[in-house]
Amino acid sequence: MKTPASPPTPTRPPASSASSASKALAAERFAEEWHGRGQEDEHVETLWNQFLQEVMGIERVHHVIDYQKKVKVGKSTK
Secondary structure (H helix, E strand, O other): OOOOOOOOOOOOOOHHHOOHHHHHHHHHHHHHHHOOOOOHHHOHHHHHHHHHHHHOOOOOHHHOOOOOOOOEEOOEEO
């Protein structure tokens, strides 16, 4: 029986290795860019992709994150 492949490793060091100052600056730039751009749910994937890449330092986000993945709660799927 074949075991499932592991997800690819991010190509950049984990966010914890980034300096606090650079994260704070990236977060400030991100907030300025997104300020007043309407409702978050209009651009939810773009917002999260940009945040995770630019602020948290995660590359290839689409290999790590599943947006709006269906989950089972009791006997129903939501």
